[in-house]
Amino acid sequence: MIFATVGTQLPFPRLIDALDAIAPRLGEPVIAQVGASLTGHWANLDARRTLAPQEFSALFGEARVVVSHAGIGSILSARRFGKPLILFPRRAALGEHRNDHQMATVRHVKGLRGVHVAFEQGELERLLLAAGLESAGEDSAPSPAHQALIERLHSFIQDLR
């Protein structure tokens, strides 16, 4: 099963329409969380407007591959559940977000293990059909930068009178 999510805030019809077009060629079901404000009918998707946290976790855990807008929550969920993740960034020029921070996100996270990037439908389809797509995960938790951030916060709190 492929699980797709666009986050809780904004609709992302370009991604949902692309998945609907690709789905018949995948040979496995596609379940998509499309957002509360998106209306439409997608013949080839099992579309859910919103998901409760437990449903979201269950679907994420069952998926073979997860497709998502380029949100940090999706990257961290992919690590939490050890899933291959394909990011499909929102573009401000297409009215998909207030600014292009998702384009910045994919530029900066491109090297992370198991985090793949597609900018358009053709790339997305190639990745979804690829065999043995690498899963997200961490070499050792936490990373040095992660450990440093926690220590800084810990010492700030300890130093308060």
Place this chain on the structure above:
Amino acid sequence: MSKKILAVASAGGHWQQLQRIRHAFDGENVFFLTTLQGLPDDFGALPAAIIPDCSQSTPRAAVRCFAAVCRIVLRERPDVVVTTGALPGLIALVAGRLVGAKGVWIDSVANADCLSTSGRLARHVAHLRLSQWEHVAREAQVEYAGSIL
């Protein structure tokens, strides 16, 4: 004596980033705030309360959010408010100041080009502001101490 920490984040990526730093609060008395029912249970982040979500484009929701956060702040009396954003987190920093709490703003790692609007506004209420990108921290004159990635 352990300190009282109010840890605040909107649902989604902000919340997950907050969960990635919660070990910084080990040994302290933590109360979580977020905007989606069921999320604290899913992450074992309790005790917790749910507050109304809001953004720059929903000013009325922001007022409701402020009222809800104020009630909790008056009851919990935090020593520190720590947030990873977004606007509900900034609102919690403001409410925390009303009871003399210190404020910590951790800008989302999603802001890899420049500090968020709320992060810029947090200058007025936070005692510590962190960006998770060195180049953004330098540009915005905030501190860099690492990142959750």
